[in-house]
Amino acid sequence: MTAEGQPELTDEMLWARASRGDKKAFEALYRRHWPALLDDAYRRLKVRQEAEEVVQDIFVSLYNRRGALEIRDSVAGYLHRSVQLAVYNKVRSYITQRNYQRLEALRLTGFTEDALSIAEYRELNDALQHTILRLPEKCRQVFLLSREQGLGYRQIALELNISPNTVERHINKALKVLRREFGAMDAAPLLAVAMASGLTAGLMA
Incomplete structure (x- = not known):
């Protein structure tokens, strides 16, 4: 129940409204899920700033695609899978960058x-x-x-x-x-x- 005694809208109801351009509904989803998503990302990355960037990017992408994106299952499930994928991509990018830097170091020392x-x-x-x-x-x-x-x-x-x-x-x-x-x-x-x-x-x- 809300403070006004009205039934609280479900995630799916809020997403349906957000998809039609209701900014307040989107903000409600943001406030509701931000803490749990941030905890999820931080637990995986161990760096708060990077975890915040991951979650922020997810919500920005969600907002930009709100009129076209169809979420078939639970909104919470979709958001947490998005965190998992974003963390995986970030870690993969980091590893790739590290390996590239090391190979460049080899070349700089004269090794090909x-x-x-x-x-x-x-x-x-x-x-x-x-x-x-x-x-x-x-x-x-x-x-x-x-x-x-x-x-x-x-x-x-x-x-x-x-x-x-x-x-x-x-x-x-x-x-x-x-x-x-x-x-x-x-x-x-x-x-x-x-x-x-x-x-x-x-x-x-």
């Missing part, structure tokens, strides 16, 4: 597909990822905050409530493991992969 094939690069990168996963939990957590998010020692220290010196020790330990694991490999391809991951300074120390 003739010297180091994409398959060999992927094998090297997979080995690097596997080694990182075997690091002790706290060491891996620090290392990934540095590698994946590009955080500095002080930022990581604040994030994990530890000292910058402790952060440095974890990073050095991780790099020592990498040097030990990949010591038999040609150093240049490893440095190229590391450079694309923000690790060059440590590996070259």
Whole structure:
């Protein structure tokens, strides 16, 4: 029931009205579903700003297509599937971009597909990822905050409530493991992969 004692409109009723141009009905859907959709997106992405962008883009797309889009099942179900698809596309785009950047780093160091094939690069990168996963939990957590998010020692220290010196020790330990694991490999391809991951300074120390 509404504050005025009127029966609350269902999602389907609101969507039917929104499809005919009723902006208030669309705004009601927005207010009703925004919190749950944001929670869904944030749970998958772990970055609030990106989660907000995903949900906002979904509602913008929904509004732009309101006169032509036919939702055959529940509106809530449609919206949550849209979040899942949008998150999947965002993650896929991120992974593609990361791989492209790493391949570009290889080319900048003088390696081409003739010297180091994409398959060999992927094998090297997979080995690097596997080694990182075997690091002790706290060491891996620090290392990934540095590698994946590009955080500095002080930022990581604040994030994990530890000292910058402790952060440095974890990073050095991780790099020592990498040097030990990949010591038999040609150093240049490893440095190229590391450079694309923000690790060059440590590996070259």
